[in-house]
Amino acid sequence: MDIKSDxxxxxGENILTSQEELIxxxxxxxxxxxxxxxxxxxxxxxTELSRIVKYCYEHDIxxxxxxxxxxxxxxxxxxxxxxxxxxxxxxxxxxTKIEDRYVVAESGVxxxxxxxxLSNFDHFYPPDPASSxxxxxxxxxxxxxxxxxxxxxxxxxxxVLGMEVVLPNGExxxxxxxxxxRSAGYDFTSLMIGSEGTIxxxxxxxxxxxxxxxxxxxxxxYYEKIESGGKALAGLKAKxxxxxxxxxxxxxxxxxxxxxxxxxxxxRTNYMLMIDIASxxxxxxxxxxxAAEILKEFNPISLKLTxxxxxxxEMYEARKGLYSTLxxxxxxxxxxxxxxxVVVPASELPAALNEIERAIKKHGIFVSIxxxxxxxxIHANIFSDPDDVENMRRVDNFQMELGRIxxxxxxxxxxxxxxxxxxxxxxxEEFTMRNSPGTLSLMKAVKLAIDPKNLMNRGKIFD
Amino acid sequence: xxxxxxxGARGRVDLGNYILxxxxxxxxxxxxxxxxxxxxxxxxxxxxxxxxxxxxxxxxELSRRLIADYDSFTTENEQKTxxxxxxxxxxxxxxxxxxxxxANWSRDIAFDSKSKSLFYTGxxxxxxxxxxxxxxxxxxIGKKISDxxxxxxxxxxxxxxxxxxxxxxxxxxxxxxxxRNIVRLLKDSGISFxxxxxxxxxxxxxxxxxxxEKEFSEYANRVYxxxxxKGIEELIVLDPHTYDILSSKYPKYVKNFDLQVVxxxxxxxxxxxxxxxxxxxxxxxxxxxxxxxxxxxxxEILSKLSDLExxxxxxxxxxxxxxxxxxxxxxxxxxxxEERFTQLERVKAQKIVTACPVCFANxxxxxxxxxxxxxxxxxxxxx
Numbered sequence: 022m023d024i025k026s027d028x029x030x031x032x033g034e035n036i037l038t039s040q041e042e043l044i045x046x047x048x049x050x051x052x053x054x055x056x057x058x059x060x061x062x063x064x065x066x067x068t069e070l071s072r073i074v075k076y077c078y079e080h081d082i083x084x085x086x087x088x089x090x091x092x093x094x095x096x097x098x099x100x101x102x103x104x105x106x107x108x109x110x111x112x113x114x115x116x117t118k119i120e121d122r123y124v125v126a127e128s129g130v131x132x133x134x135x136x137x138x139l140s141n142f143d144h145f146y147p148p149d150p151a152s153s154x155x156x157x158x159x160x161x162x163x164x165x166x167x168x169x170x171x172x173x174x175x176x177x178x179x180x181v182l183g184m185e186v187v188l189p190n191g192e193x194x195x196x197x198x199x200x201x202x203r204s205a206g207y208d209f210t211s212l213m214i215g216s217e218g219t220i221x222x223x224x225x226x227x228x229x230x231x232x233x234x235x236x237x238x239x240x241x242x243y244y245e246k247i248e249s250g251g252k253a254l255a256g257l258k259a260k261x262x263x264x265x266x267x268x269x270x271x272x273x274x275x276x277x278x279x280x281x282x283x284x285x286x287x288x289r290t291n292y293m294l295m296i297d298i299a300s301x302x303x304x305x306x307x308x309x310x311x312a313a314e315i316l317k318e319f320n321p322i323s324l325k326l327t328x329x330x331x332x333x334x335e336m337y338e339a340r341k342g343l344y345s346t347l348x349x350x351x352x353x354x355x356x357x358x359x360x361x362x363v364v365v366p367a368s369e370l371p372a373a374l375n376e377i378e379r380a381i382k383k384h385g386i387f388v389s390i391x392x393x394x395x396x397x398x399i400h401a402n403i404f405s406d407p408d409d410v411e412n413m414r415r416v417d418n419f420q421m422e423l424g425r426i427x428x429x430x431x432x433x434x435x436x437x438x439x440x441x442x443x444x445x446x447x448x449x450e451e452f453t454m455r456n457s458p459g460t461l462s463l464m465k466a467v468k469l470a471i472d473p474k475n476l477m478n479r480g481k482i483f484d
Numbered sequence: 485x486x487x488x489x490x491x492g493a494r495g496r497v498d499l500g501n502y503i504l505x506x507x508x509x510x511x512x513x514x515x516x517x518x519x520x521x522x523x524x525x526x527x528x529x530x531x532x533x534x535x536x537x538x539x540x541x542x543x544x545e546l547s548r549r550l551i552a553d554y555d556s557f558t559t560e561n562e563q564k565t566x567x568x569x570x571x572x573x574x575x576x577x578x579x580x581x582x583x584x585x586x587a588n589w590s591r592d593i594a595f596d597s598k599s600k601s602l603f604y605t606g607x608x609x610x611x612x613x614x615x616x617x618x619x620x621x622x623x624x625i626g627k628k629i630s631d632x633x634x635x636x637x638x639x640x641x642x643x644x645x646x647x648x649x650x651x652x653x654x655x656x657x658x659x660x661x662x663x664r665n666i667v668r669l670l671k672d673s674g675i676s677f678x679x680x681x682x683x684x685x686x687x688x689x690x691x692x693x694x695x696x697e698k699e700f701s702e703y704a705n706r707v708y709x710x711x712x713x714k715g716i717e718e719l720i721v722l723d724p725h726t727y728d729i730l731s732s733k734y735p736k737y738v739k740n741f742d743l744q745v746v747x748x749x750x751x752x753x754x755x756x757x758x759x760x761x762x763x764x765x766x767x768x769x770x771x772x773x774x775x776x777x778x779x780x781x782x783x784e785i786l787s788k789l790s791d792l793e794x795x796x797x798x799x800x801x802x803x804x805x806x807x808x809x810x811x812x813x814x815x816x817x818x819x820x821x822e823e824r825f826t827q828l829e830r831v832k833a834q835k836i837v838t839a840c841p842v843c844f845a846n847x848x849x850x851x852x853x854x855x856x857x858x859x860x861x862x863x864x865x866x867x
Binding site: 041345346348 | 487488489490492494495498499502515516517520533534537538796
């Protein structure tokens, strides 16, 4: 059996086999390196994709699907001898129905491209991971990605109505529909969300869309203690103000933004809150003033209000680019950043953060913390040096403790990055601590029911 | 092509990393990466979208140097055109051996031969008609024959003179007129300058872009010496590519580089122009918006003088025109230009303005596409 030539018979020029061409597919945005695949398939359409998958299934060849390659947990890194299937050519927006508030997009469409298209209709697709310029519809569904706007709009699972999927045996199936309501048996759409390419390859999706907010304004408030920020946000919610965005950043994050983007902050600041309010043009000012009054009650060092689009855009982009600006804080070129991603109920966030700060000190590592305070999502960004064995041991221990802290506050070990390779042990820990090992067994049973040969993205989520 | 990761920023960074590791380990390159790095448009758009802030453009630039240094071209993959350009440039101080012809546009124009300020075209406007024509020819005769011709010329540079017959005539006329427009605009602003005519050298941009650092260094010093021998103190440059190579690369390769490099737009007296109600949009040159230039930008000028509406992708997020790939990867250049032109057309402006001869040559798809000097001349009442 000559796999490469067989695949070329199916897909011709869309099969890459030279060593040079395979190198970039060994990695994604995580620190994990996989093994060079036998080939990379970049099919043109679902029929071609289905034939490739069917061939792999019949010949027991491992398959890893790949969208934008922006996974932070190694979801799209190929493990074992198999092929990578790139959805790069599934990049078309097929249907836009404003009156029914949905869009049908192929899975390789990048989120920013989708929103650029929707902005022509004054609508948008709310999930906005920081990697929205490169991440894709399929990839974000596969990891149930979130983002900055989660405080008001939730995450990907709240915006997917249905999808087309190629199953591990090559069969093409349709899940969900174009309607908001549907009560017709098992909800396989939900099953696919967060499945990280382990039970099928998403080829297109029906996504809910929403009118763009008429006007938005921003309040930046600076605090010495995170408790004040947490209480301030709770105060807003208690008064019925639901922010569009509610982000927090620690001093290390703020300092890296100052160095990279020239965005300053008051001297005594340890944490900053970034609160965006969306409203009508007529009531925005009143709502911002109301919110500012509440925030003032919690002793901020200072408060800044703006509706200037350019200023807001600069800060928004700086926040989205925080991962890259943090790289400037590395102590050596061999260091890289592990992006921790846990979640707790929003009200538990200040207490959880205090415990995390203590854990950082205990493990003696350098960590920057920012995240989505509106939905309790904490990103602990760990500066790690693979050349330093002792440092990596401490980093691993801290990661485990970080997960346990989140679980002890009723949260989860993964908020929006998925499990991939990185969090397999943490996922076990989550179900152990919740006294529910059966959940993991059930996940494995579902996987084997749909993919009995365990060919799709083997070694991800669990072994 | 663009769906294959080796033609994208991420892939190039991964390959660059691989090259470094292989060189450190084995001291030579076993794999062939040339197409990946030589097809990079060097537009630095990737820097604006990379969530990790990696400068993939710089990775391509350094990798091209390593590939050239280690002569890591395969027989079948070798870009004969690149080598041809290097050899011809070194011999004629012009990448296509048409140095004398590049002065044709200036007939009948009076320059101030005593001025120490030099009107320096860098041959860019004049070379575009040849470049476009060569691209069309390559497409017609196919890669195989084109490579053989390039290989032959590379070994016998004198035969390059044959391309003198293949300049695109319409574009040649437009470019000639643009240069004359710039002269008029500068003179109207009270600026006087000299011009080297048939002695004017090409600045060597291709040598640098193709990774031939040693040759570029030698060449840049030759060009500098030529300027100094003519008593030049200031260079008035007319396009983003020449501006970039002279202002940011020459000082690194020419010891004590002491020539003032001035962009012609900075010398124009905008207050002398009449504002028009014409709706315009602009394709901003990558090297101006993402480069080091801080000047009277084309956007500032157009917003003062016309009803300017920017395309969706503008400023630092502008897309490339595809031009840098025209000679070596015509197919990529064509597709990038099509995509950009579609974006510009969506604005539904009366005039689509470009501000670089390379951009103009690649986006000149309809009669409403004009170069900035042409537009300025029109509204200044000269036409």
